[in-house]
Amino acid sequence: MPEQHNIEYKQSWRDEYLKWVYGFANAQGGRIFIGVDDNSHIVGVEICKK
Numbered sequence: 001m002p003e004q005h006n007i008e009y010k011q012s013w014r015d016e017y018l019k020w021v022y023g024f025a026n027a028q029g030g031r032i033f034i035g036v037d038d039n040s041h042i043v044g045v046e047i048c049k050k
Contacts, residue, residue: 001040006030011043 003009006028008020013034024030037043 003038003040008032009036009038009040010034011037 001007006024007030010017010032011034017032020030020032024032035042035044
């Protein structure tokens with residue numbers, strides 16, 4: 001399933017992705033898939049420590 005206006009793929013979590021959450025909350029909703037690349041392949045989730 002390709003990215004669409006209500007589907008977004010991210011390979012790992014970054015705090016700046018909160019803008020997508022806010023955008024989906026203020027629109028018709030949507031889904032963010034963490035651990036999936038732009039070609040909809042599962043790549044896993046990388047955990048980063050600060």
